[in-house]
Amino acid sequence: MRPSKRAPDELRPVTLERGVARYAEGSCLVSFGNTRVICTASLEEKGPPWLRGTGRGWVTAEYSMLPRATHERTRREVNSGKPSGRTQEIQRLIGRSLRAVVNLPAIGEKQIVVDCDVIQADGGTRTASITGAWVALHECFTWMQNRSIISINPLREPVAAISCGIYQGQPVLDLDYAEDSAAETDANFVITGSGGIVEVQGTAEGKPFSEEEFLSLLRLAKAGVAQLVDLQKKTVA
Amino acid sequence: MRPSKRAPDELRPVTLERGVARYAEGSCLVSFGNTRVICTASLEEKGPPWLRGTGRGWVTAEYSMLPRATHERTRREVNSGKPSGRTQEIQRLIGRSLRAVVNLPAIGEKQIVVDCDVIQADGGTRTASITGAWVALHECFTWMQNRSIISINPLREPVAAISCGIYQGQPVLDLDYAEDSAAETDANFVITGSGGIVEVQGTAEGKPFSEEEFLSLLRLAKAGVAQLVDLQKKTVA
Amino acid sequence: MRPSKRAPDELRPVTLERGVARYAEGSCLVSFGNTRVICTASLEEKGPPWLRGTGRGWVTAEYSMLPRATHERTRREVNSGKPSGRTQEIQRLIGRSLRAVVNLPAIGEKQIVVDCDVIQADGGTRTASITGAWVALHECFTWMQNRSIISINPLREPVAAISCGIYQGQPVLDLDYAEDSAAETDANFVITGSGGIVEVQGTAEGKPFSEEEFLSLLRLAKAGVAQLVDLQKKTVA
Amino acid sequence: MRPSKRAPDELRPVTLERGVARYAEGSCLVSFGNTRVICTASLEEKGPPWLRGTGRGWVTAEYSMLPRATHERTRREVNSGKPSGRTQEIQRLIGRSLRAVVNLPAIGEKQIVVDCDVIQADGGTRTASITGAWVALHECFTWMQNRSIISINPLREPVAAISCGIYQGQPVLDLDYAEDSAAETDANFVITGSGGIVEVQGTAEGKPFSEEEFLSLLRLAKAGVAQLVDLQKKTVA
């Protein structure tokens, strides 16, 4: 029995709300249950110097949590003078995931910065971030098309992410915080709308897991992402 | 004529929404027009070491902006390794303002950390932060009273803040971003429910101002804060 | 009775000594009683990149204290890797105060850096810094005029600063350290030679203050600054 | 055809040399072809404060590269004031991988720090590090047993790691730098002596990969790790 009473293959209630940030070119407030993340996409006319002359654009991501997004208050990272290893891992993951479905030359020599700021954290913040970030990025590209900055939409297809894990011996989909902190194995999957795998990360928290266990997680993830992608499509339609 | 068509002594629409952060002991989402700030109050059982043996508590504040709260994206301060001078000024101001109405010995040797995170910035983020932070702090103290951590509510009275300025030669209340960036003089006032002044900061952006001009700003501020305090009282009732 | 036996409206002995730094374009050693600050003004031919093409110059300020300027030794800020919030507040205040009386286009696209280094600290270091910095800046502009780098002196008028406070219920002028640490209210005023107000900062350290109290401090400040401006004029004559 | 002429399922020549650091409790110089890493294990009698009272020990890892381990010189991270995101990801991975096979309570309240310093980098530095680190850790535990600091060896079984990837459409084992920089998909596997999976990380560098492709990489990795584990066992015998 999961703490949330969900079935093993049941997502938390997921919502995607567009246009939540008045000044950003694209934005989305994503909720996976009690996890809530504000995603914004900002067009920077002047990209980083190393883009110049490459004939293509770039999409990068930053991630942070409000100090009291968490059950206990977390110290701001600015006070330790640098993003933590965990933060850096997550923002690199979000950036890679988005770039996997973006036609970079179609952007021109510009950079889009996607910011994922966690307002409330109940597990799965990185997967919610990727899922919401795609919507914000889509809105940004539409904004650019409307202003004839780009001629075609550089997004090849949707991309979304979900976590799975083995909780009390049972493979389950979309871990919340209570499950995440007790799971024996924890895995994150980033999968495209057409079912291609962009990123797989599986970690044994306690004892190592078997190939069979891993494959059951992958199956759960594919089904979960399919639902997320449906919702993404409806949101941007 | 103000860009927002408001009368010179007219506040923007102000809202205070309690209980917006599921895990915090106290929280408030404050809006002054398009300026929106999430304020949370976190009880830290274990205060800073220098509190020990003093027989009193402490209230401190931190302030930050989401990168795309602003019209143009702002670089995260964690990437420069430290809070900017502006951030530090604001968080010191918020902390001082709150402490001015808190009976610190009534808290015991505990610390409350108030976080003000600006979700959207259209001028007046520091005054909105102080006004919302008081509500979050009130909610936190109520939470503590309900659990018998404290016996009386340590808040002596409300405190709120508002900006005023001289815009196109005219003293006006509650500057938005468009006014703020063009004002000749810019002043912030922190005033208690009983009308006591806690903090006054006036700056000539262009030519120096006269005592008379300054007094007209003070009068506008007193009337504006009275309205904010009314709203605070209704919110926590 | 003030600890220093001064009358409520009495400044400490103030001296301004020009030309104390052999290599600087302008310099002034300012004393407000036991508070002593070395102010230097340095012309930087090559200003910051953002000045280029603006057709005007810039004046900025930095502030620091020798570790043993204070009663107890203070740790050097270089050892914590960044200037404290207090330091940043003060250097921003000094810069703003000076710029309020400078005709920036008359400098050309150059930057003047004013350094205020506190040799001995007995309260009022920021107000002494502003008062002495104006003299150093004047000397620097004269140096530039003598070399035909500028044709007119870009200083429109003098600017000086003084602190006031409510000490044992009595409004007093020019707080020394003993008064400053016990004052109920503490305010700093930056005022020009012609009586215009450039900056007002009033803070209730204990209970809030009233409008009447604040006005009595402002009156003391105006009289005090008038004396400082007289001395500035004599010094640069 | 692989640049190194290896068969798709062929490891580079792998060597593990014990006892290379005179002062460390355990050490191993590991080579995967031209990739060379010095791994040392250091017993710290006094572990981190948070271990106290937990009744168990801890194993942590740090990772770095000599500046000229790489084809082009890489700037030292000390000069940017912090480890890069990549370095932090790798050292977290090494630590998790080792802890997965360590009986932490059997160490007592002590910490072992494993340092992996890359002397020469030709791809696969993180997998070589994990493989060599296990040998250094084993040597350290033997050292502790010989001195009766611990009674049983806390290592439950070997753990080793290998990278795989899809290079020119072909799944291949143990990518060197030439392959790594051109691979469409890149995956790292950390697997124990008994075949349990500790960590799986797969990333599409270009187009997403399919479940089938991923499974073929996993099969290559299992066979490769089996060879590495054999060599580890011979080395510590």
Next chain:
Amino acid sequence: MRPSKRAPDELRPVTLERGVARYAEGSCLVSFGNTRVICTASLEEKGPPWLRGTGRGWVTAEYSMLPRATHERTRREVNSGKPSGRTQEIQRLIGRSLRAVVNLPAIGEKQIVVDCDVIQADGGTRTASITGAWVALHECFTWMQNRSIISINPLREPVAAISCGIYQGQPVLDLDYAEDSAAETDANFVITGSGGIVEVQGTAEGKPFSEEEFLSLLRLAKAGVAQLVDLQKKTVA
């Protein structure tokens, strides 16, 4: 011919002024020609943690320059987040030089921090610092004796320092900035009152120097230090 017209073995005018810092336990303003350094000695009742239980005290030094001590303004080190290599070298040298003549157990488990802040820099700031620091330290120890914090003066003998160099082929004493920047060889000597050598640092700026050249510099230094020690003795008498 030296730029200053001095004879090869002639010091610049040297002055040592005691008691220049009102709040410090010991202080000295030292001038070697246009080089001027404020030295203060601060007693810290609570030394660093590692002193505890050692039964002896410690003397440490810090060094800095005002930004406009130099011919061109120098950026404050706090702005780069750390002391430069040069600063660290100098403060380690000052600390070692002073400790060489201090009976550390006679201080008890206390620390004296000596701060050397260069007000004006015309070459030889480190040697002036050491020479003045000894006077400040002496004054501090006298202050401690007067309050019966220590029973005997822990200074065994004076220590002073001087630079020498080969300028236009000629060994000369006490280089000023003009000579220092053109000298072929530059050496600093720290020598005690009884003629013992505490520190020797010689550096070829251009071509290497011979043993004979080095010995001629040592001879100059010994004579120079003898004069400095005489002045130190008179100053503290």
Next chain:
Amino acid sequence: MRPSKRAPDELRPVTLERGVARYAEGSCLVSFGNTRVICTASLEEKGPPWLRGTGRGWVTAEYSMLPRATHERTRREVNSGKPSGRTQEIQRLIGRSLRAVVNLPAIGEKQIVVDCDVIQADGGTRTASITGAWVALHECFTWMQNRSIISINPLREPVAAISCGIYQGQPVLDLDYAEDSAAETDANFVITGSGGIVEVQGTAEGKPFSEEEFLSLLRLAKAGVAQLVDLQKKTVA
């Protein structure tokens, strides 16, 4: 009697091994007994901006120790955010020593970065570094000559370094760690192939030393360096 049983004027076994770093333009593994340092020389086509237009090149050095090079593990400097004072002193010394024998204009406007990474530390790491760095630099210049990047070898002559000290009252050559930590006086000498002195650093750890003692150290050093230079010449022949 020395702990190592060596005669007072006896070096430890010294070896210089070229070509140890596959990717570097020049490299050398130097051993002075148990002290082992990897030195690499890296040609940077694009030197620092200040070189441009000077018509000459530059040689700079960086130094670091693996954390477990030492008897007790040493914290990585990246974790404290900056190189220590000791590290900075050593890398400045290595750079100066090498530049003393390099004809900088003969390099053109390029920079060579020499990295000295201590693999194992048993005293004398800075002198071993200089001695090995010269070999790495020589190899790098040969590499450049072979590719016609330079026409003549910019090295004027060899340079090597050795430490000496007074250990139990006896002047001895080439201190190992056991001697170094107990020596009364410790000196480092950098001397060229033709016997010119490039750098002399002598420090009294306990009581000051006399001129005679210092001269006996210099004599030992000259004989020791002569042996090192012979070995350098054989190594690069």
